[in-house]
Amino acid sequence: MSTETRRDFEIESARRAGKDRPSSRIDYSKLVIVPDPDTAEWWAGTHEHKYLVRQCAECGHKWFPPLPACSNCTSMKLDWFETRGTGIIYGYAVVTQPILAAFTAAVPYIIGLIDLDDCLDIRGVPVRVKGIVLNTEEEVGIGLPVRAVFESTDDPNIVVPHWTVSGDRPGCWRFAEK
């Protein structure tokens, strides 16, 4: 059974055309992301299309965003865990009114809470990350699987991960109000 969505088709078409650049339509010339010593390696990972989360070198606990200590054992000896970049939509919202100028052309866009599906923390709870889901409102729903896609920006140092719906799931929940 094919699980391809229109967005997959667009991304695949773009990839074959030699321009694998999913676009959020965010104007990154008006939104400057400034990595710091706690986060620079994470942003370097996105360059290689890796979606990293923090992992404790002592107890194995995982978390995101990359806060500088382990919330399970307080260790500050930290590693990175490379996820597959796949997960399930836990919650979402549809932004129809932009706040910052960088997002004027991006609306409407979907912001999603994503439970990574290969990445449990030490209690067995999925690590949750957040991102724009590059699909239309009709295509998203709570419970749907997604995978990470990476958008290059005008800043050569910054590649931004987004998400795209990667399959269907019967019984997924959609907001029905118009």
Added chain:
Amino acid sequence: MGSISEKYCIVGVGETPHMRPSGRTTLSMACEAVKKAMDDAGLKPRDIDGMTSYQFSDSCSSDSVAAALGIRLNYSHEILGGGTSTEALVGKAIGLIEAGYCKVMVIFRSMNGRSGVRMGGQAPEGPAPPVQARGYDQFAMHWGATSPAQYFAPLAMRYLRDSGATTEAFAEVAVAHRYHASLNPKAWFRTPLTIEEHQRSRWIVKPFRLLDCCLETDVAAAIIVTSRERAYDLRQPPVFIMGGLARSNLQTPGNRLFAMAGVSPKDVDLVSAYDAFTWTALLLLEYYGFCGKHEAPDFVKGGRLQIDRDLPANLSGGHLSEGYTHGVAMVIENVRQLRHRADDACPGWAEGKHSYDRKRGCRQVRNARIAVSMGEGGVPGAQLGSPADATSEMYTSALLLRGIWS
């Protein structure tokens, strides 16, 4: 709160009008609010010896307000903070007075929240220098979450799915708060609202519509805390502080608030629930045990938050309809209600004489004895609790207050 429950009181409240725009400095507005709170309490500048405020580097300092009003302080301090700050600073005032640092503490918030620094930064039509995303913002702005509405909306969506509710539950909050605003001469929006009008308002970030979002204004507001002994000498009936919580994670038990004072949610006559959004008010009703988890949509159904009904909420109109004070109004209105001196259309309100006739504009709750003020805030991006629950990133502060009539 144990042995110091009811040892401290709120004795003065005051605020500027809600303005859009003010055309004033935050210092000027803060002076007006503090002066009005002192006048309300019957206190002079020489009686005040402590002052504290909260802000996001968008306001003036306590010592500048004190200098302008001729107040000599033994204690002054600003904190960074939002919607959980007012109730938390009352707790801090109690501790400082108890420890002997000062005797009478002013708490204020002054903000040009409409014309100056707005929540979430610049409007799209405004001048647009590049915005820098640092710290937590690296992991919020890059995915398009740049305002409180955008942080909260995905969690609100999950709430709708988990509770089985529709946004009519949000509408109930907006309608109740607006009804109360219609009885408040100070409120910005005073035309009563229907569920249908709420449902027809435009989307801001689904599942929030325009009428789910608070009304940003330019305003300053202040309250004054002192000891019970001092309170009896002052102008107004004192309002006793029975208990409080300060910036507790929403996954900790909320019933601690009532345990401090040996009462229960059933003893509460009215509440103020932080209504940055309609949904945050619902979450707080659940957290403090007025209803069970995911039961707030049923609990509020059919106007039950309206005056003369089950649990009157946000009697001033709240942040949704009176105007956004960043939390101070959650305390100010409850203080006025517990004094039985809601400043409504009744000619004798200042002496506690009310008609209780809503058609004639009376908004005083009958026999108001106990009230809860519930603040709310969040730390977007910091997943401190179990991600299995929408509340793990949210915080609350509260005050359990009692009037002298009970």
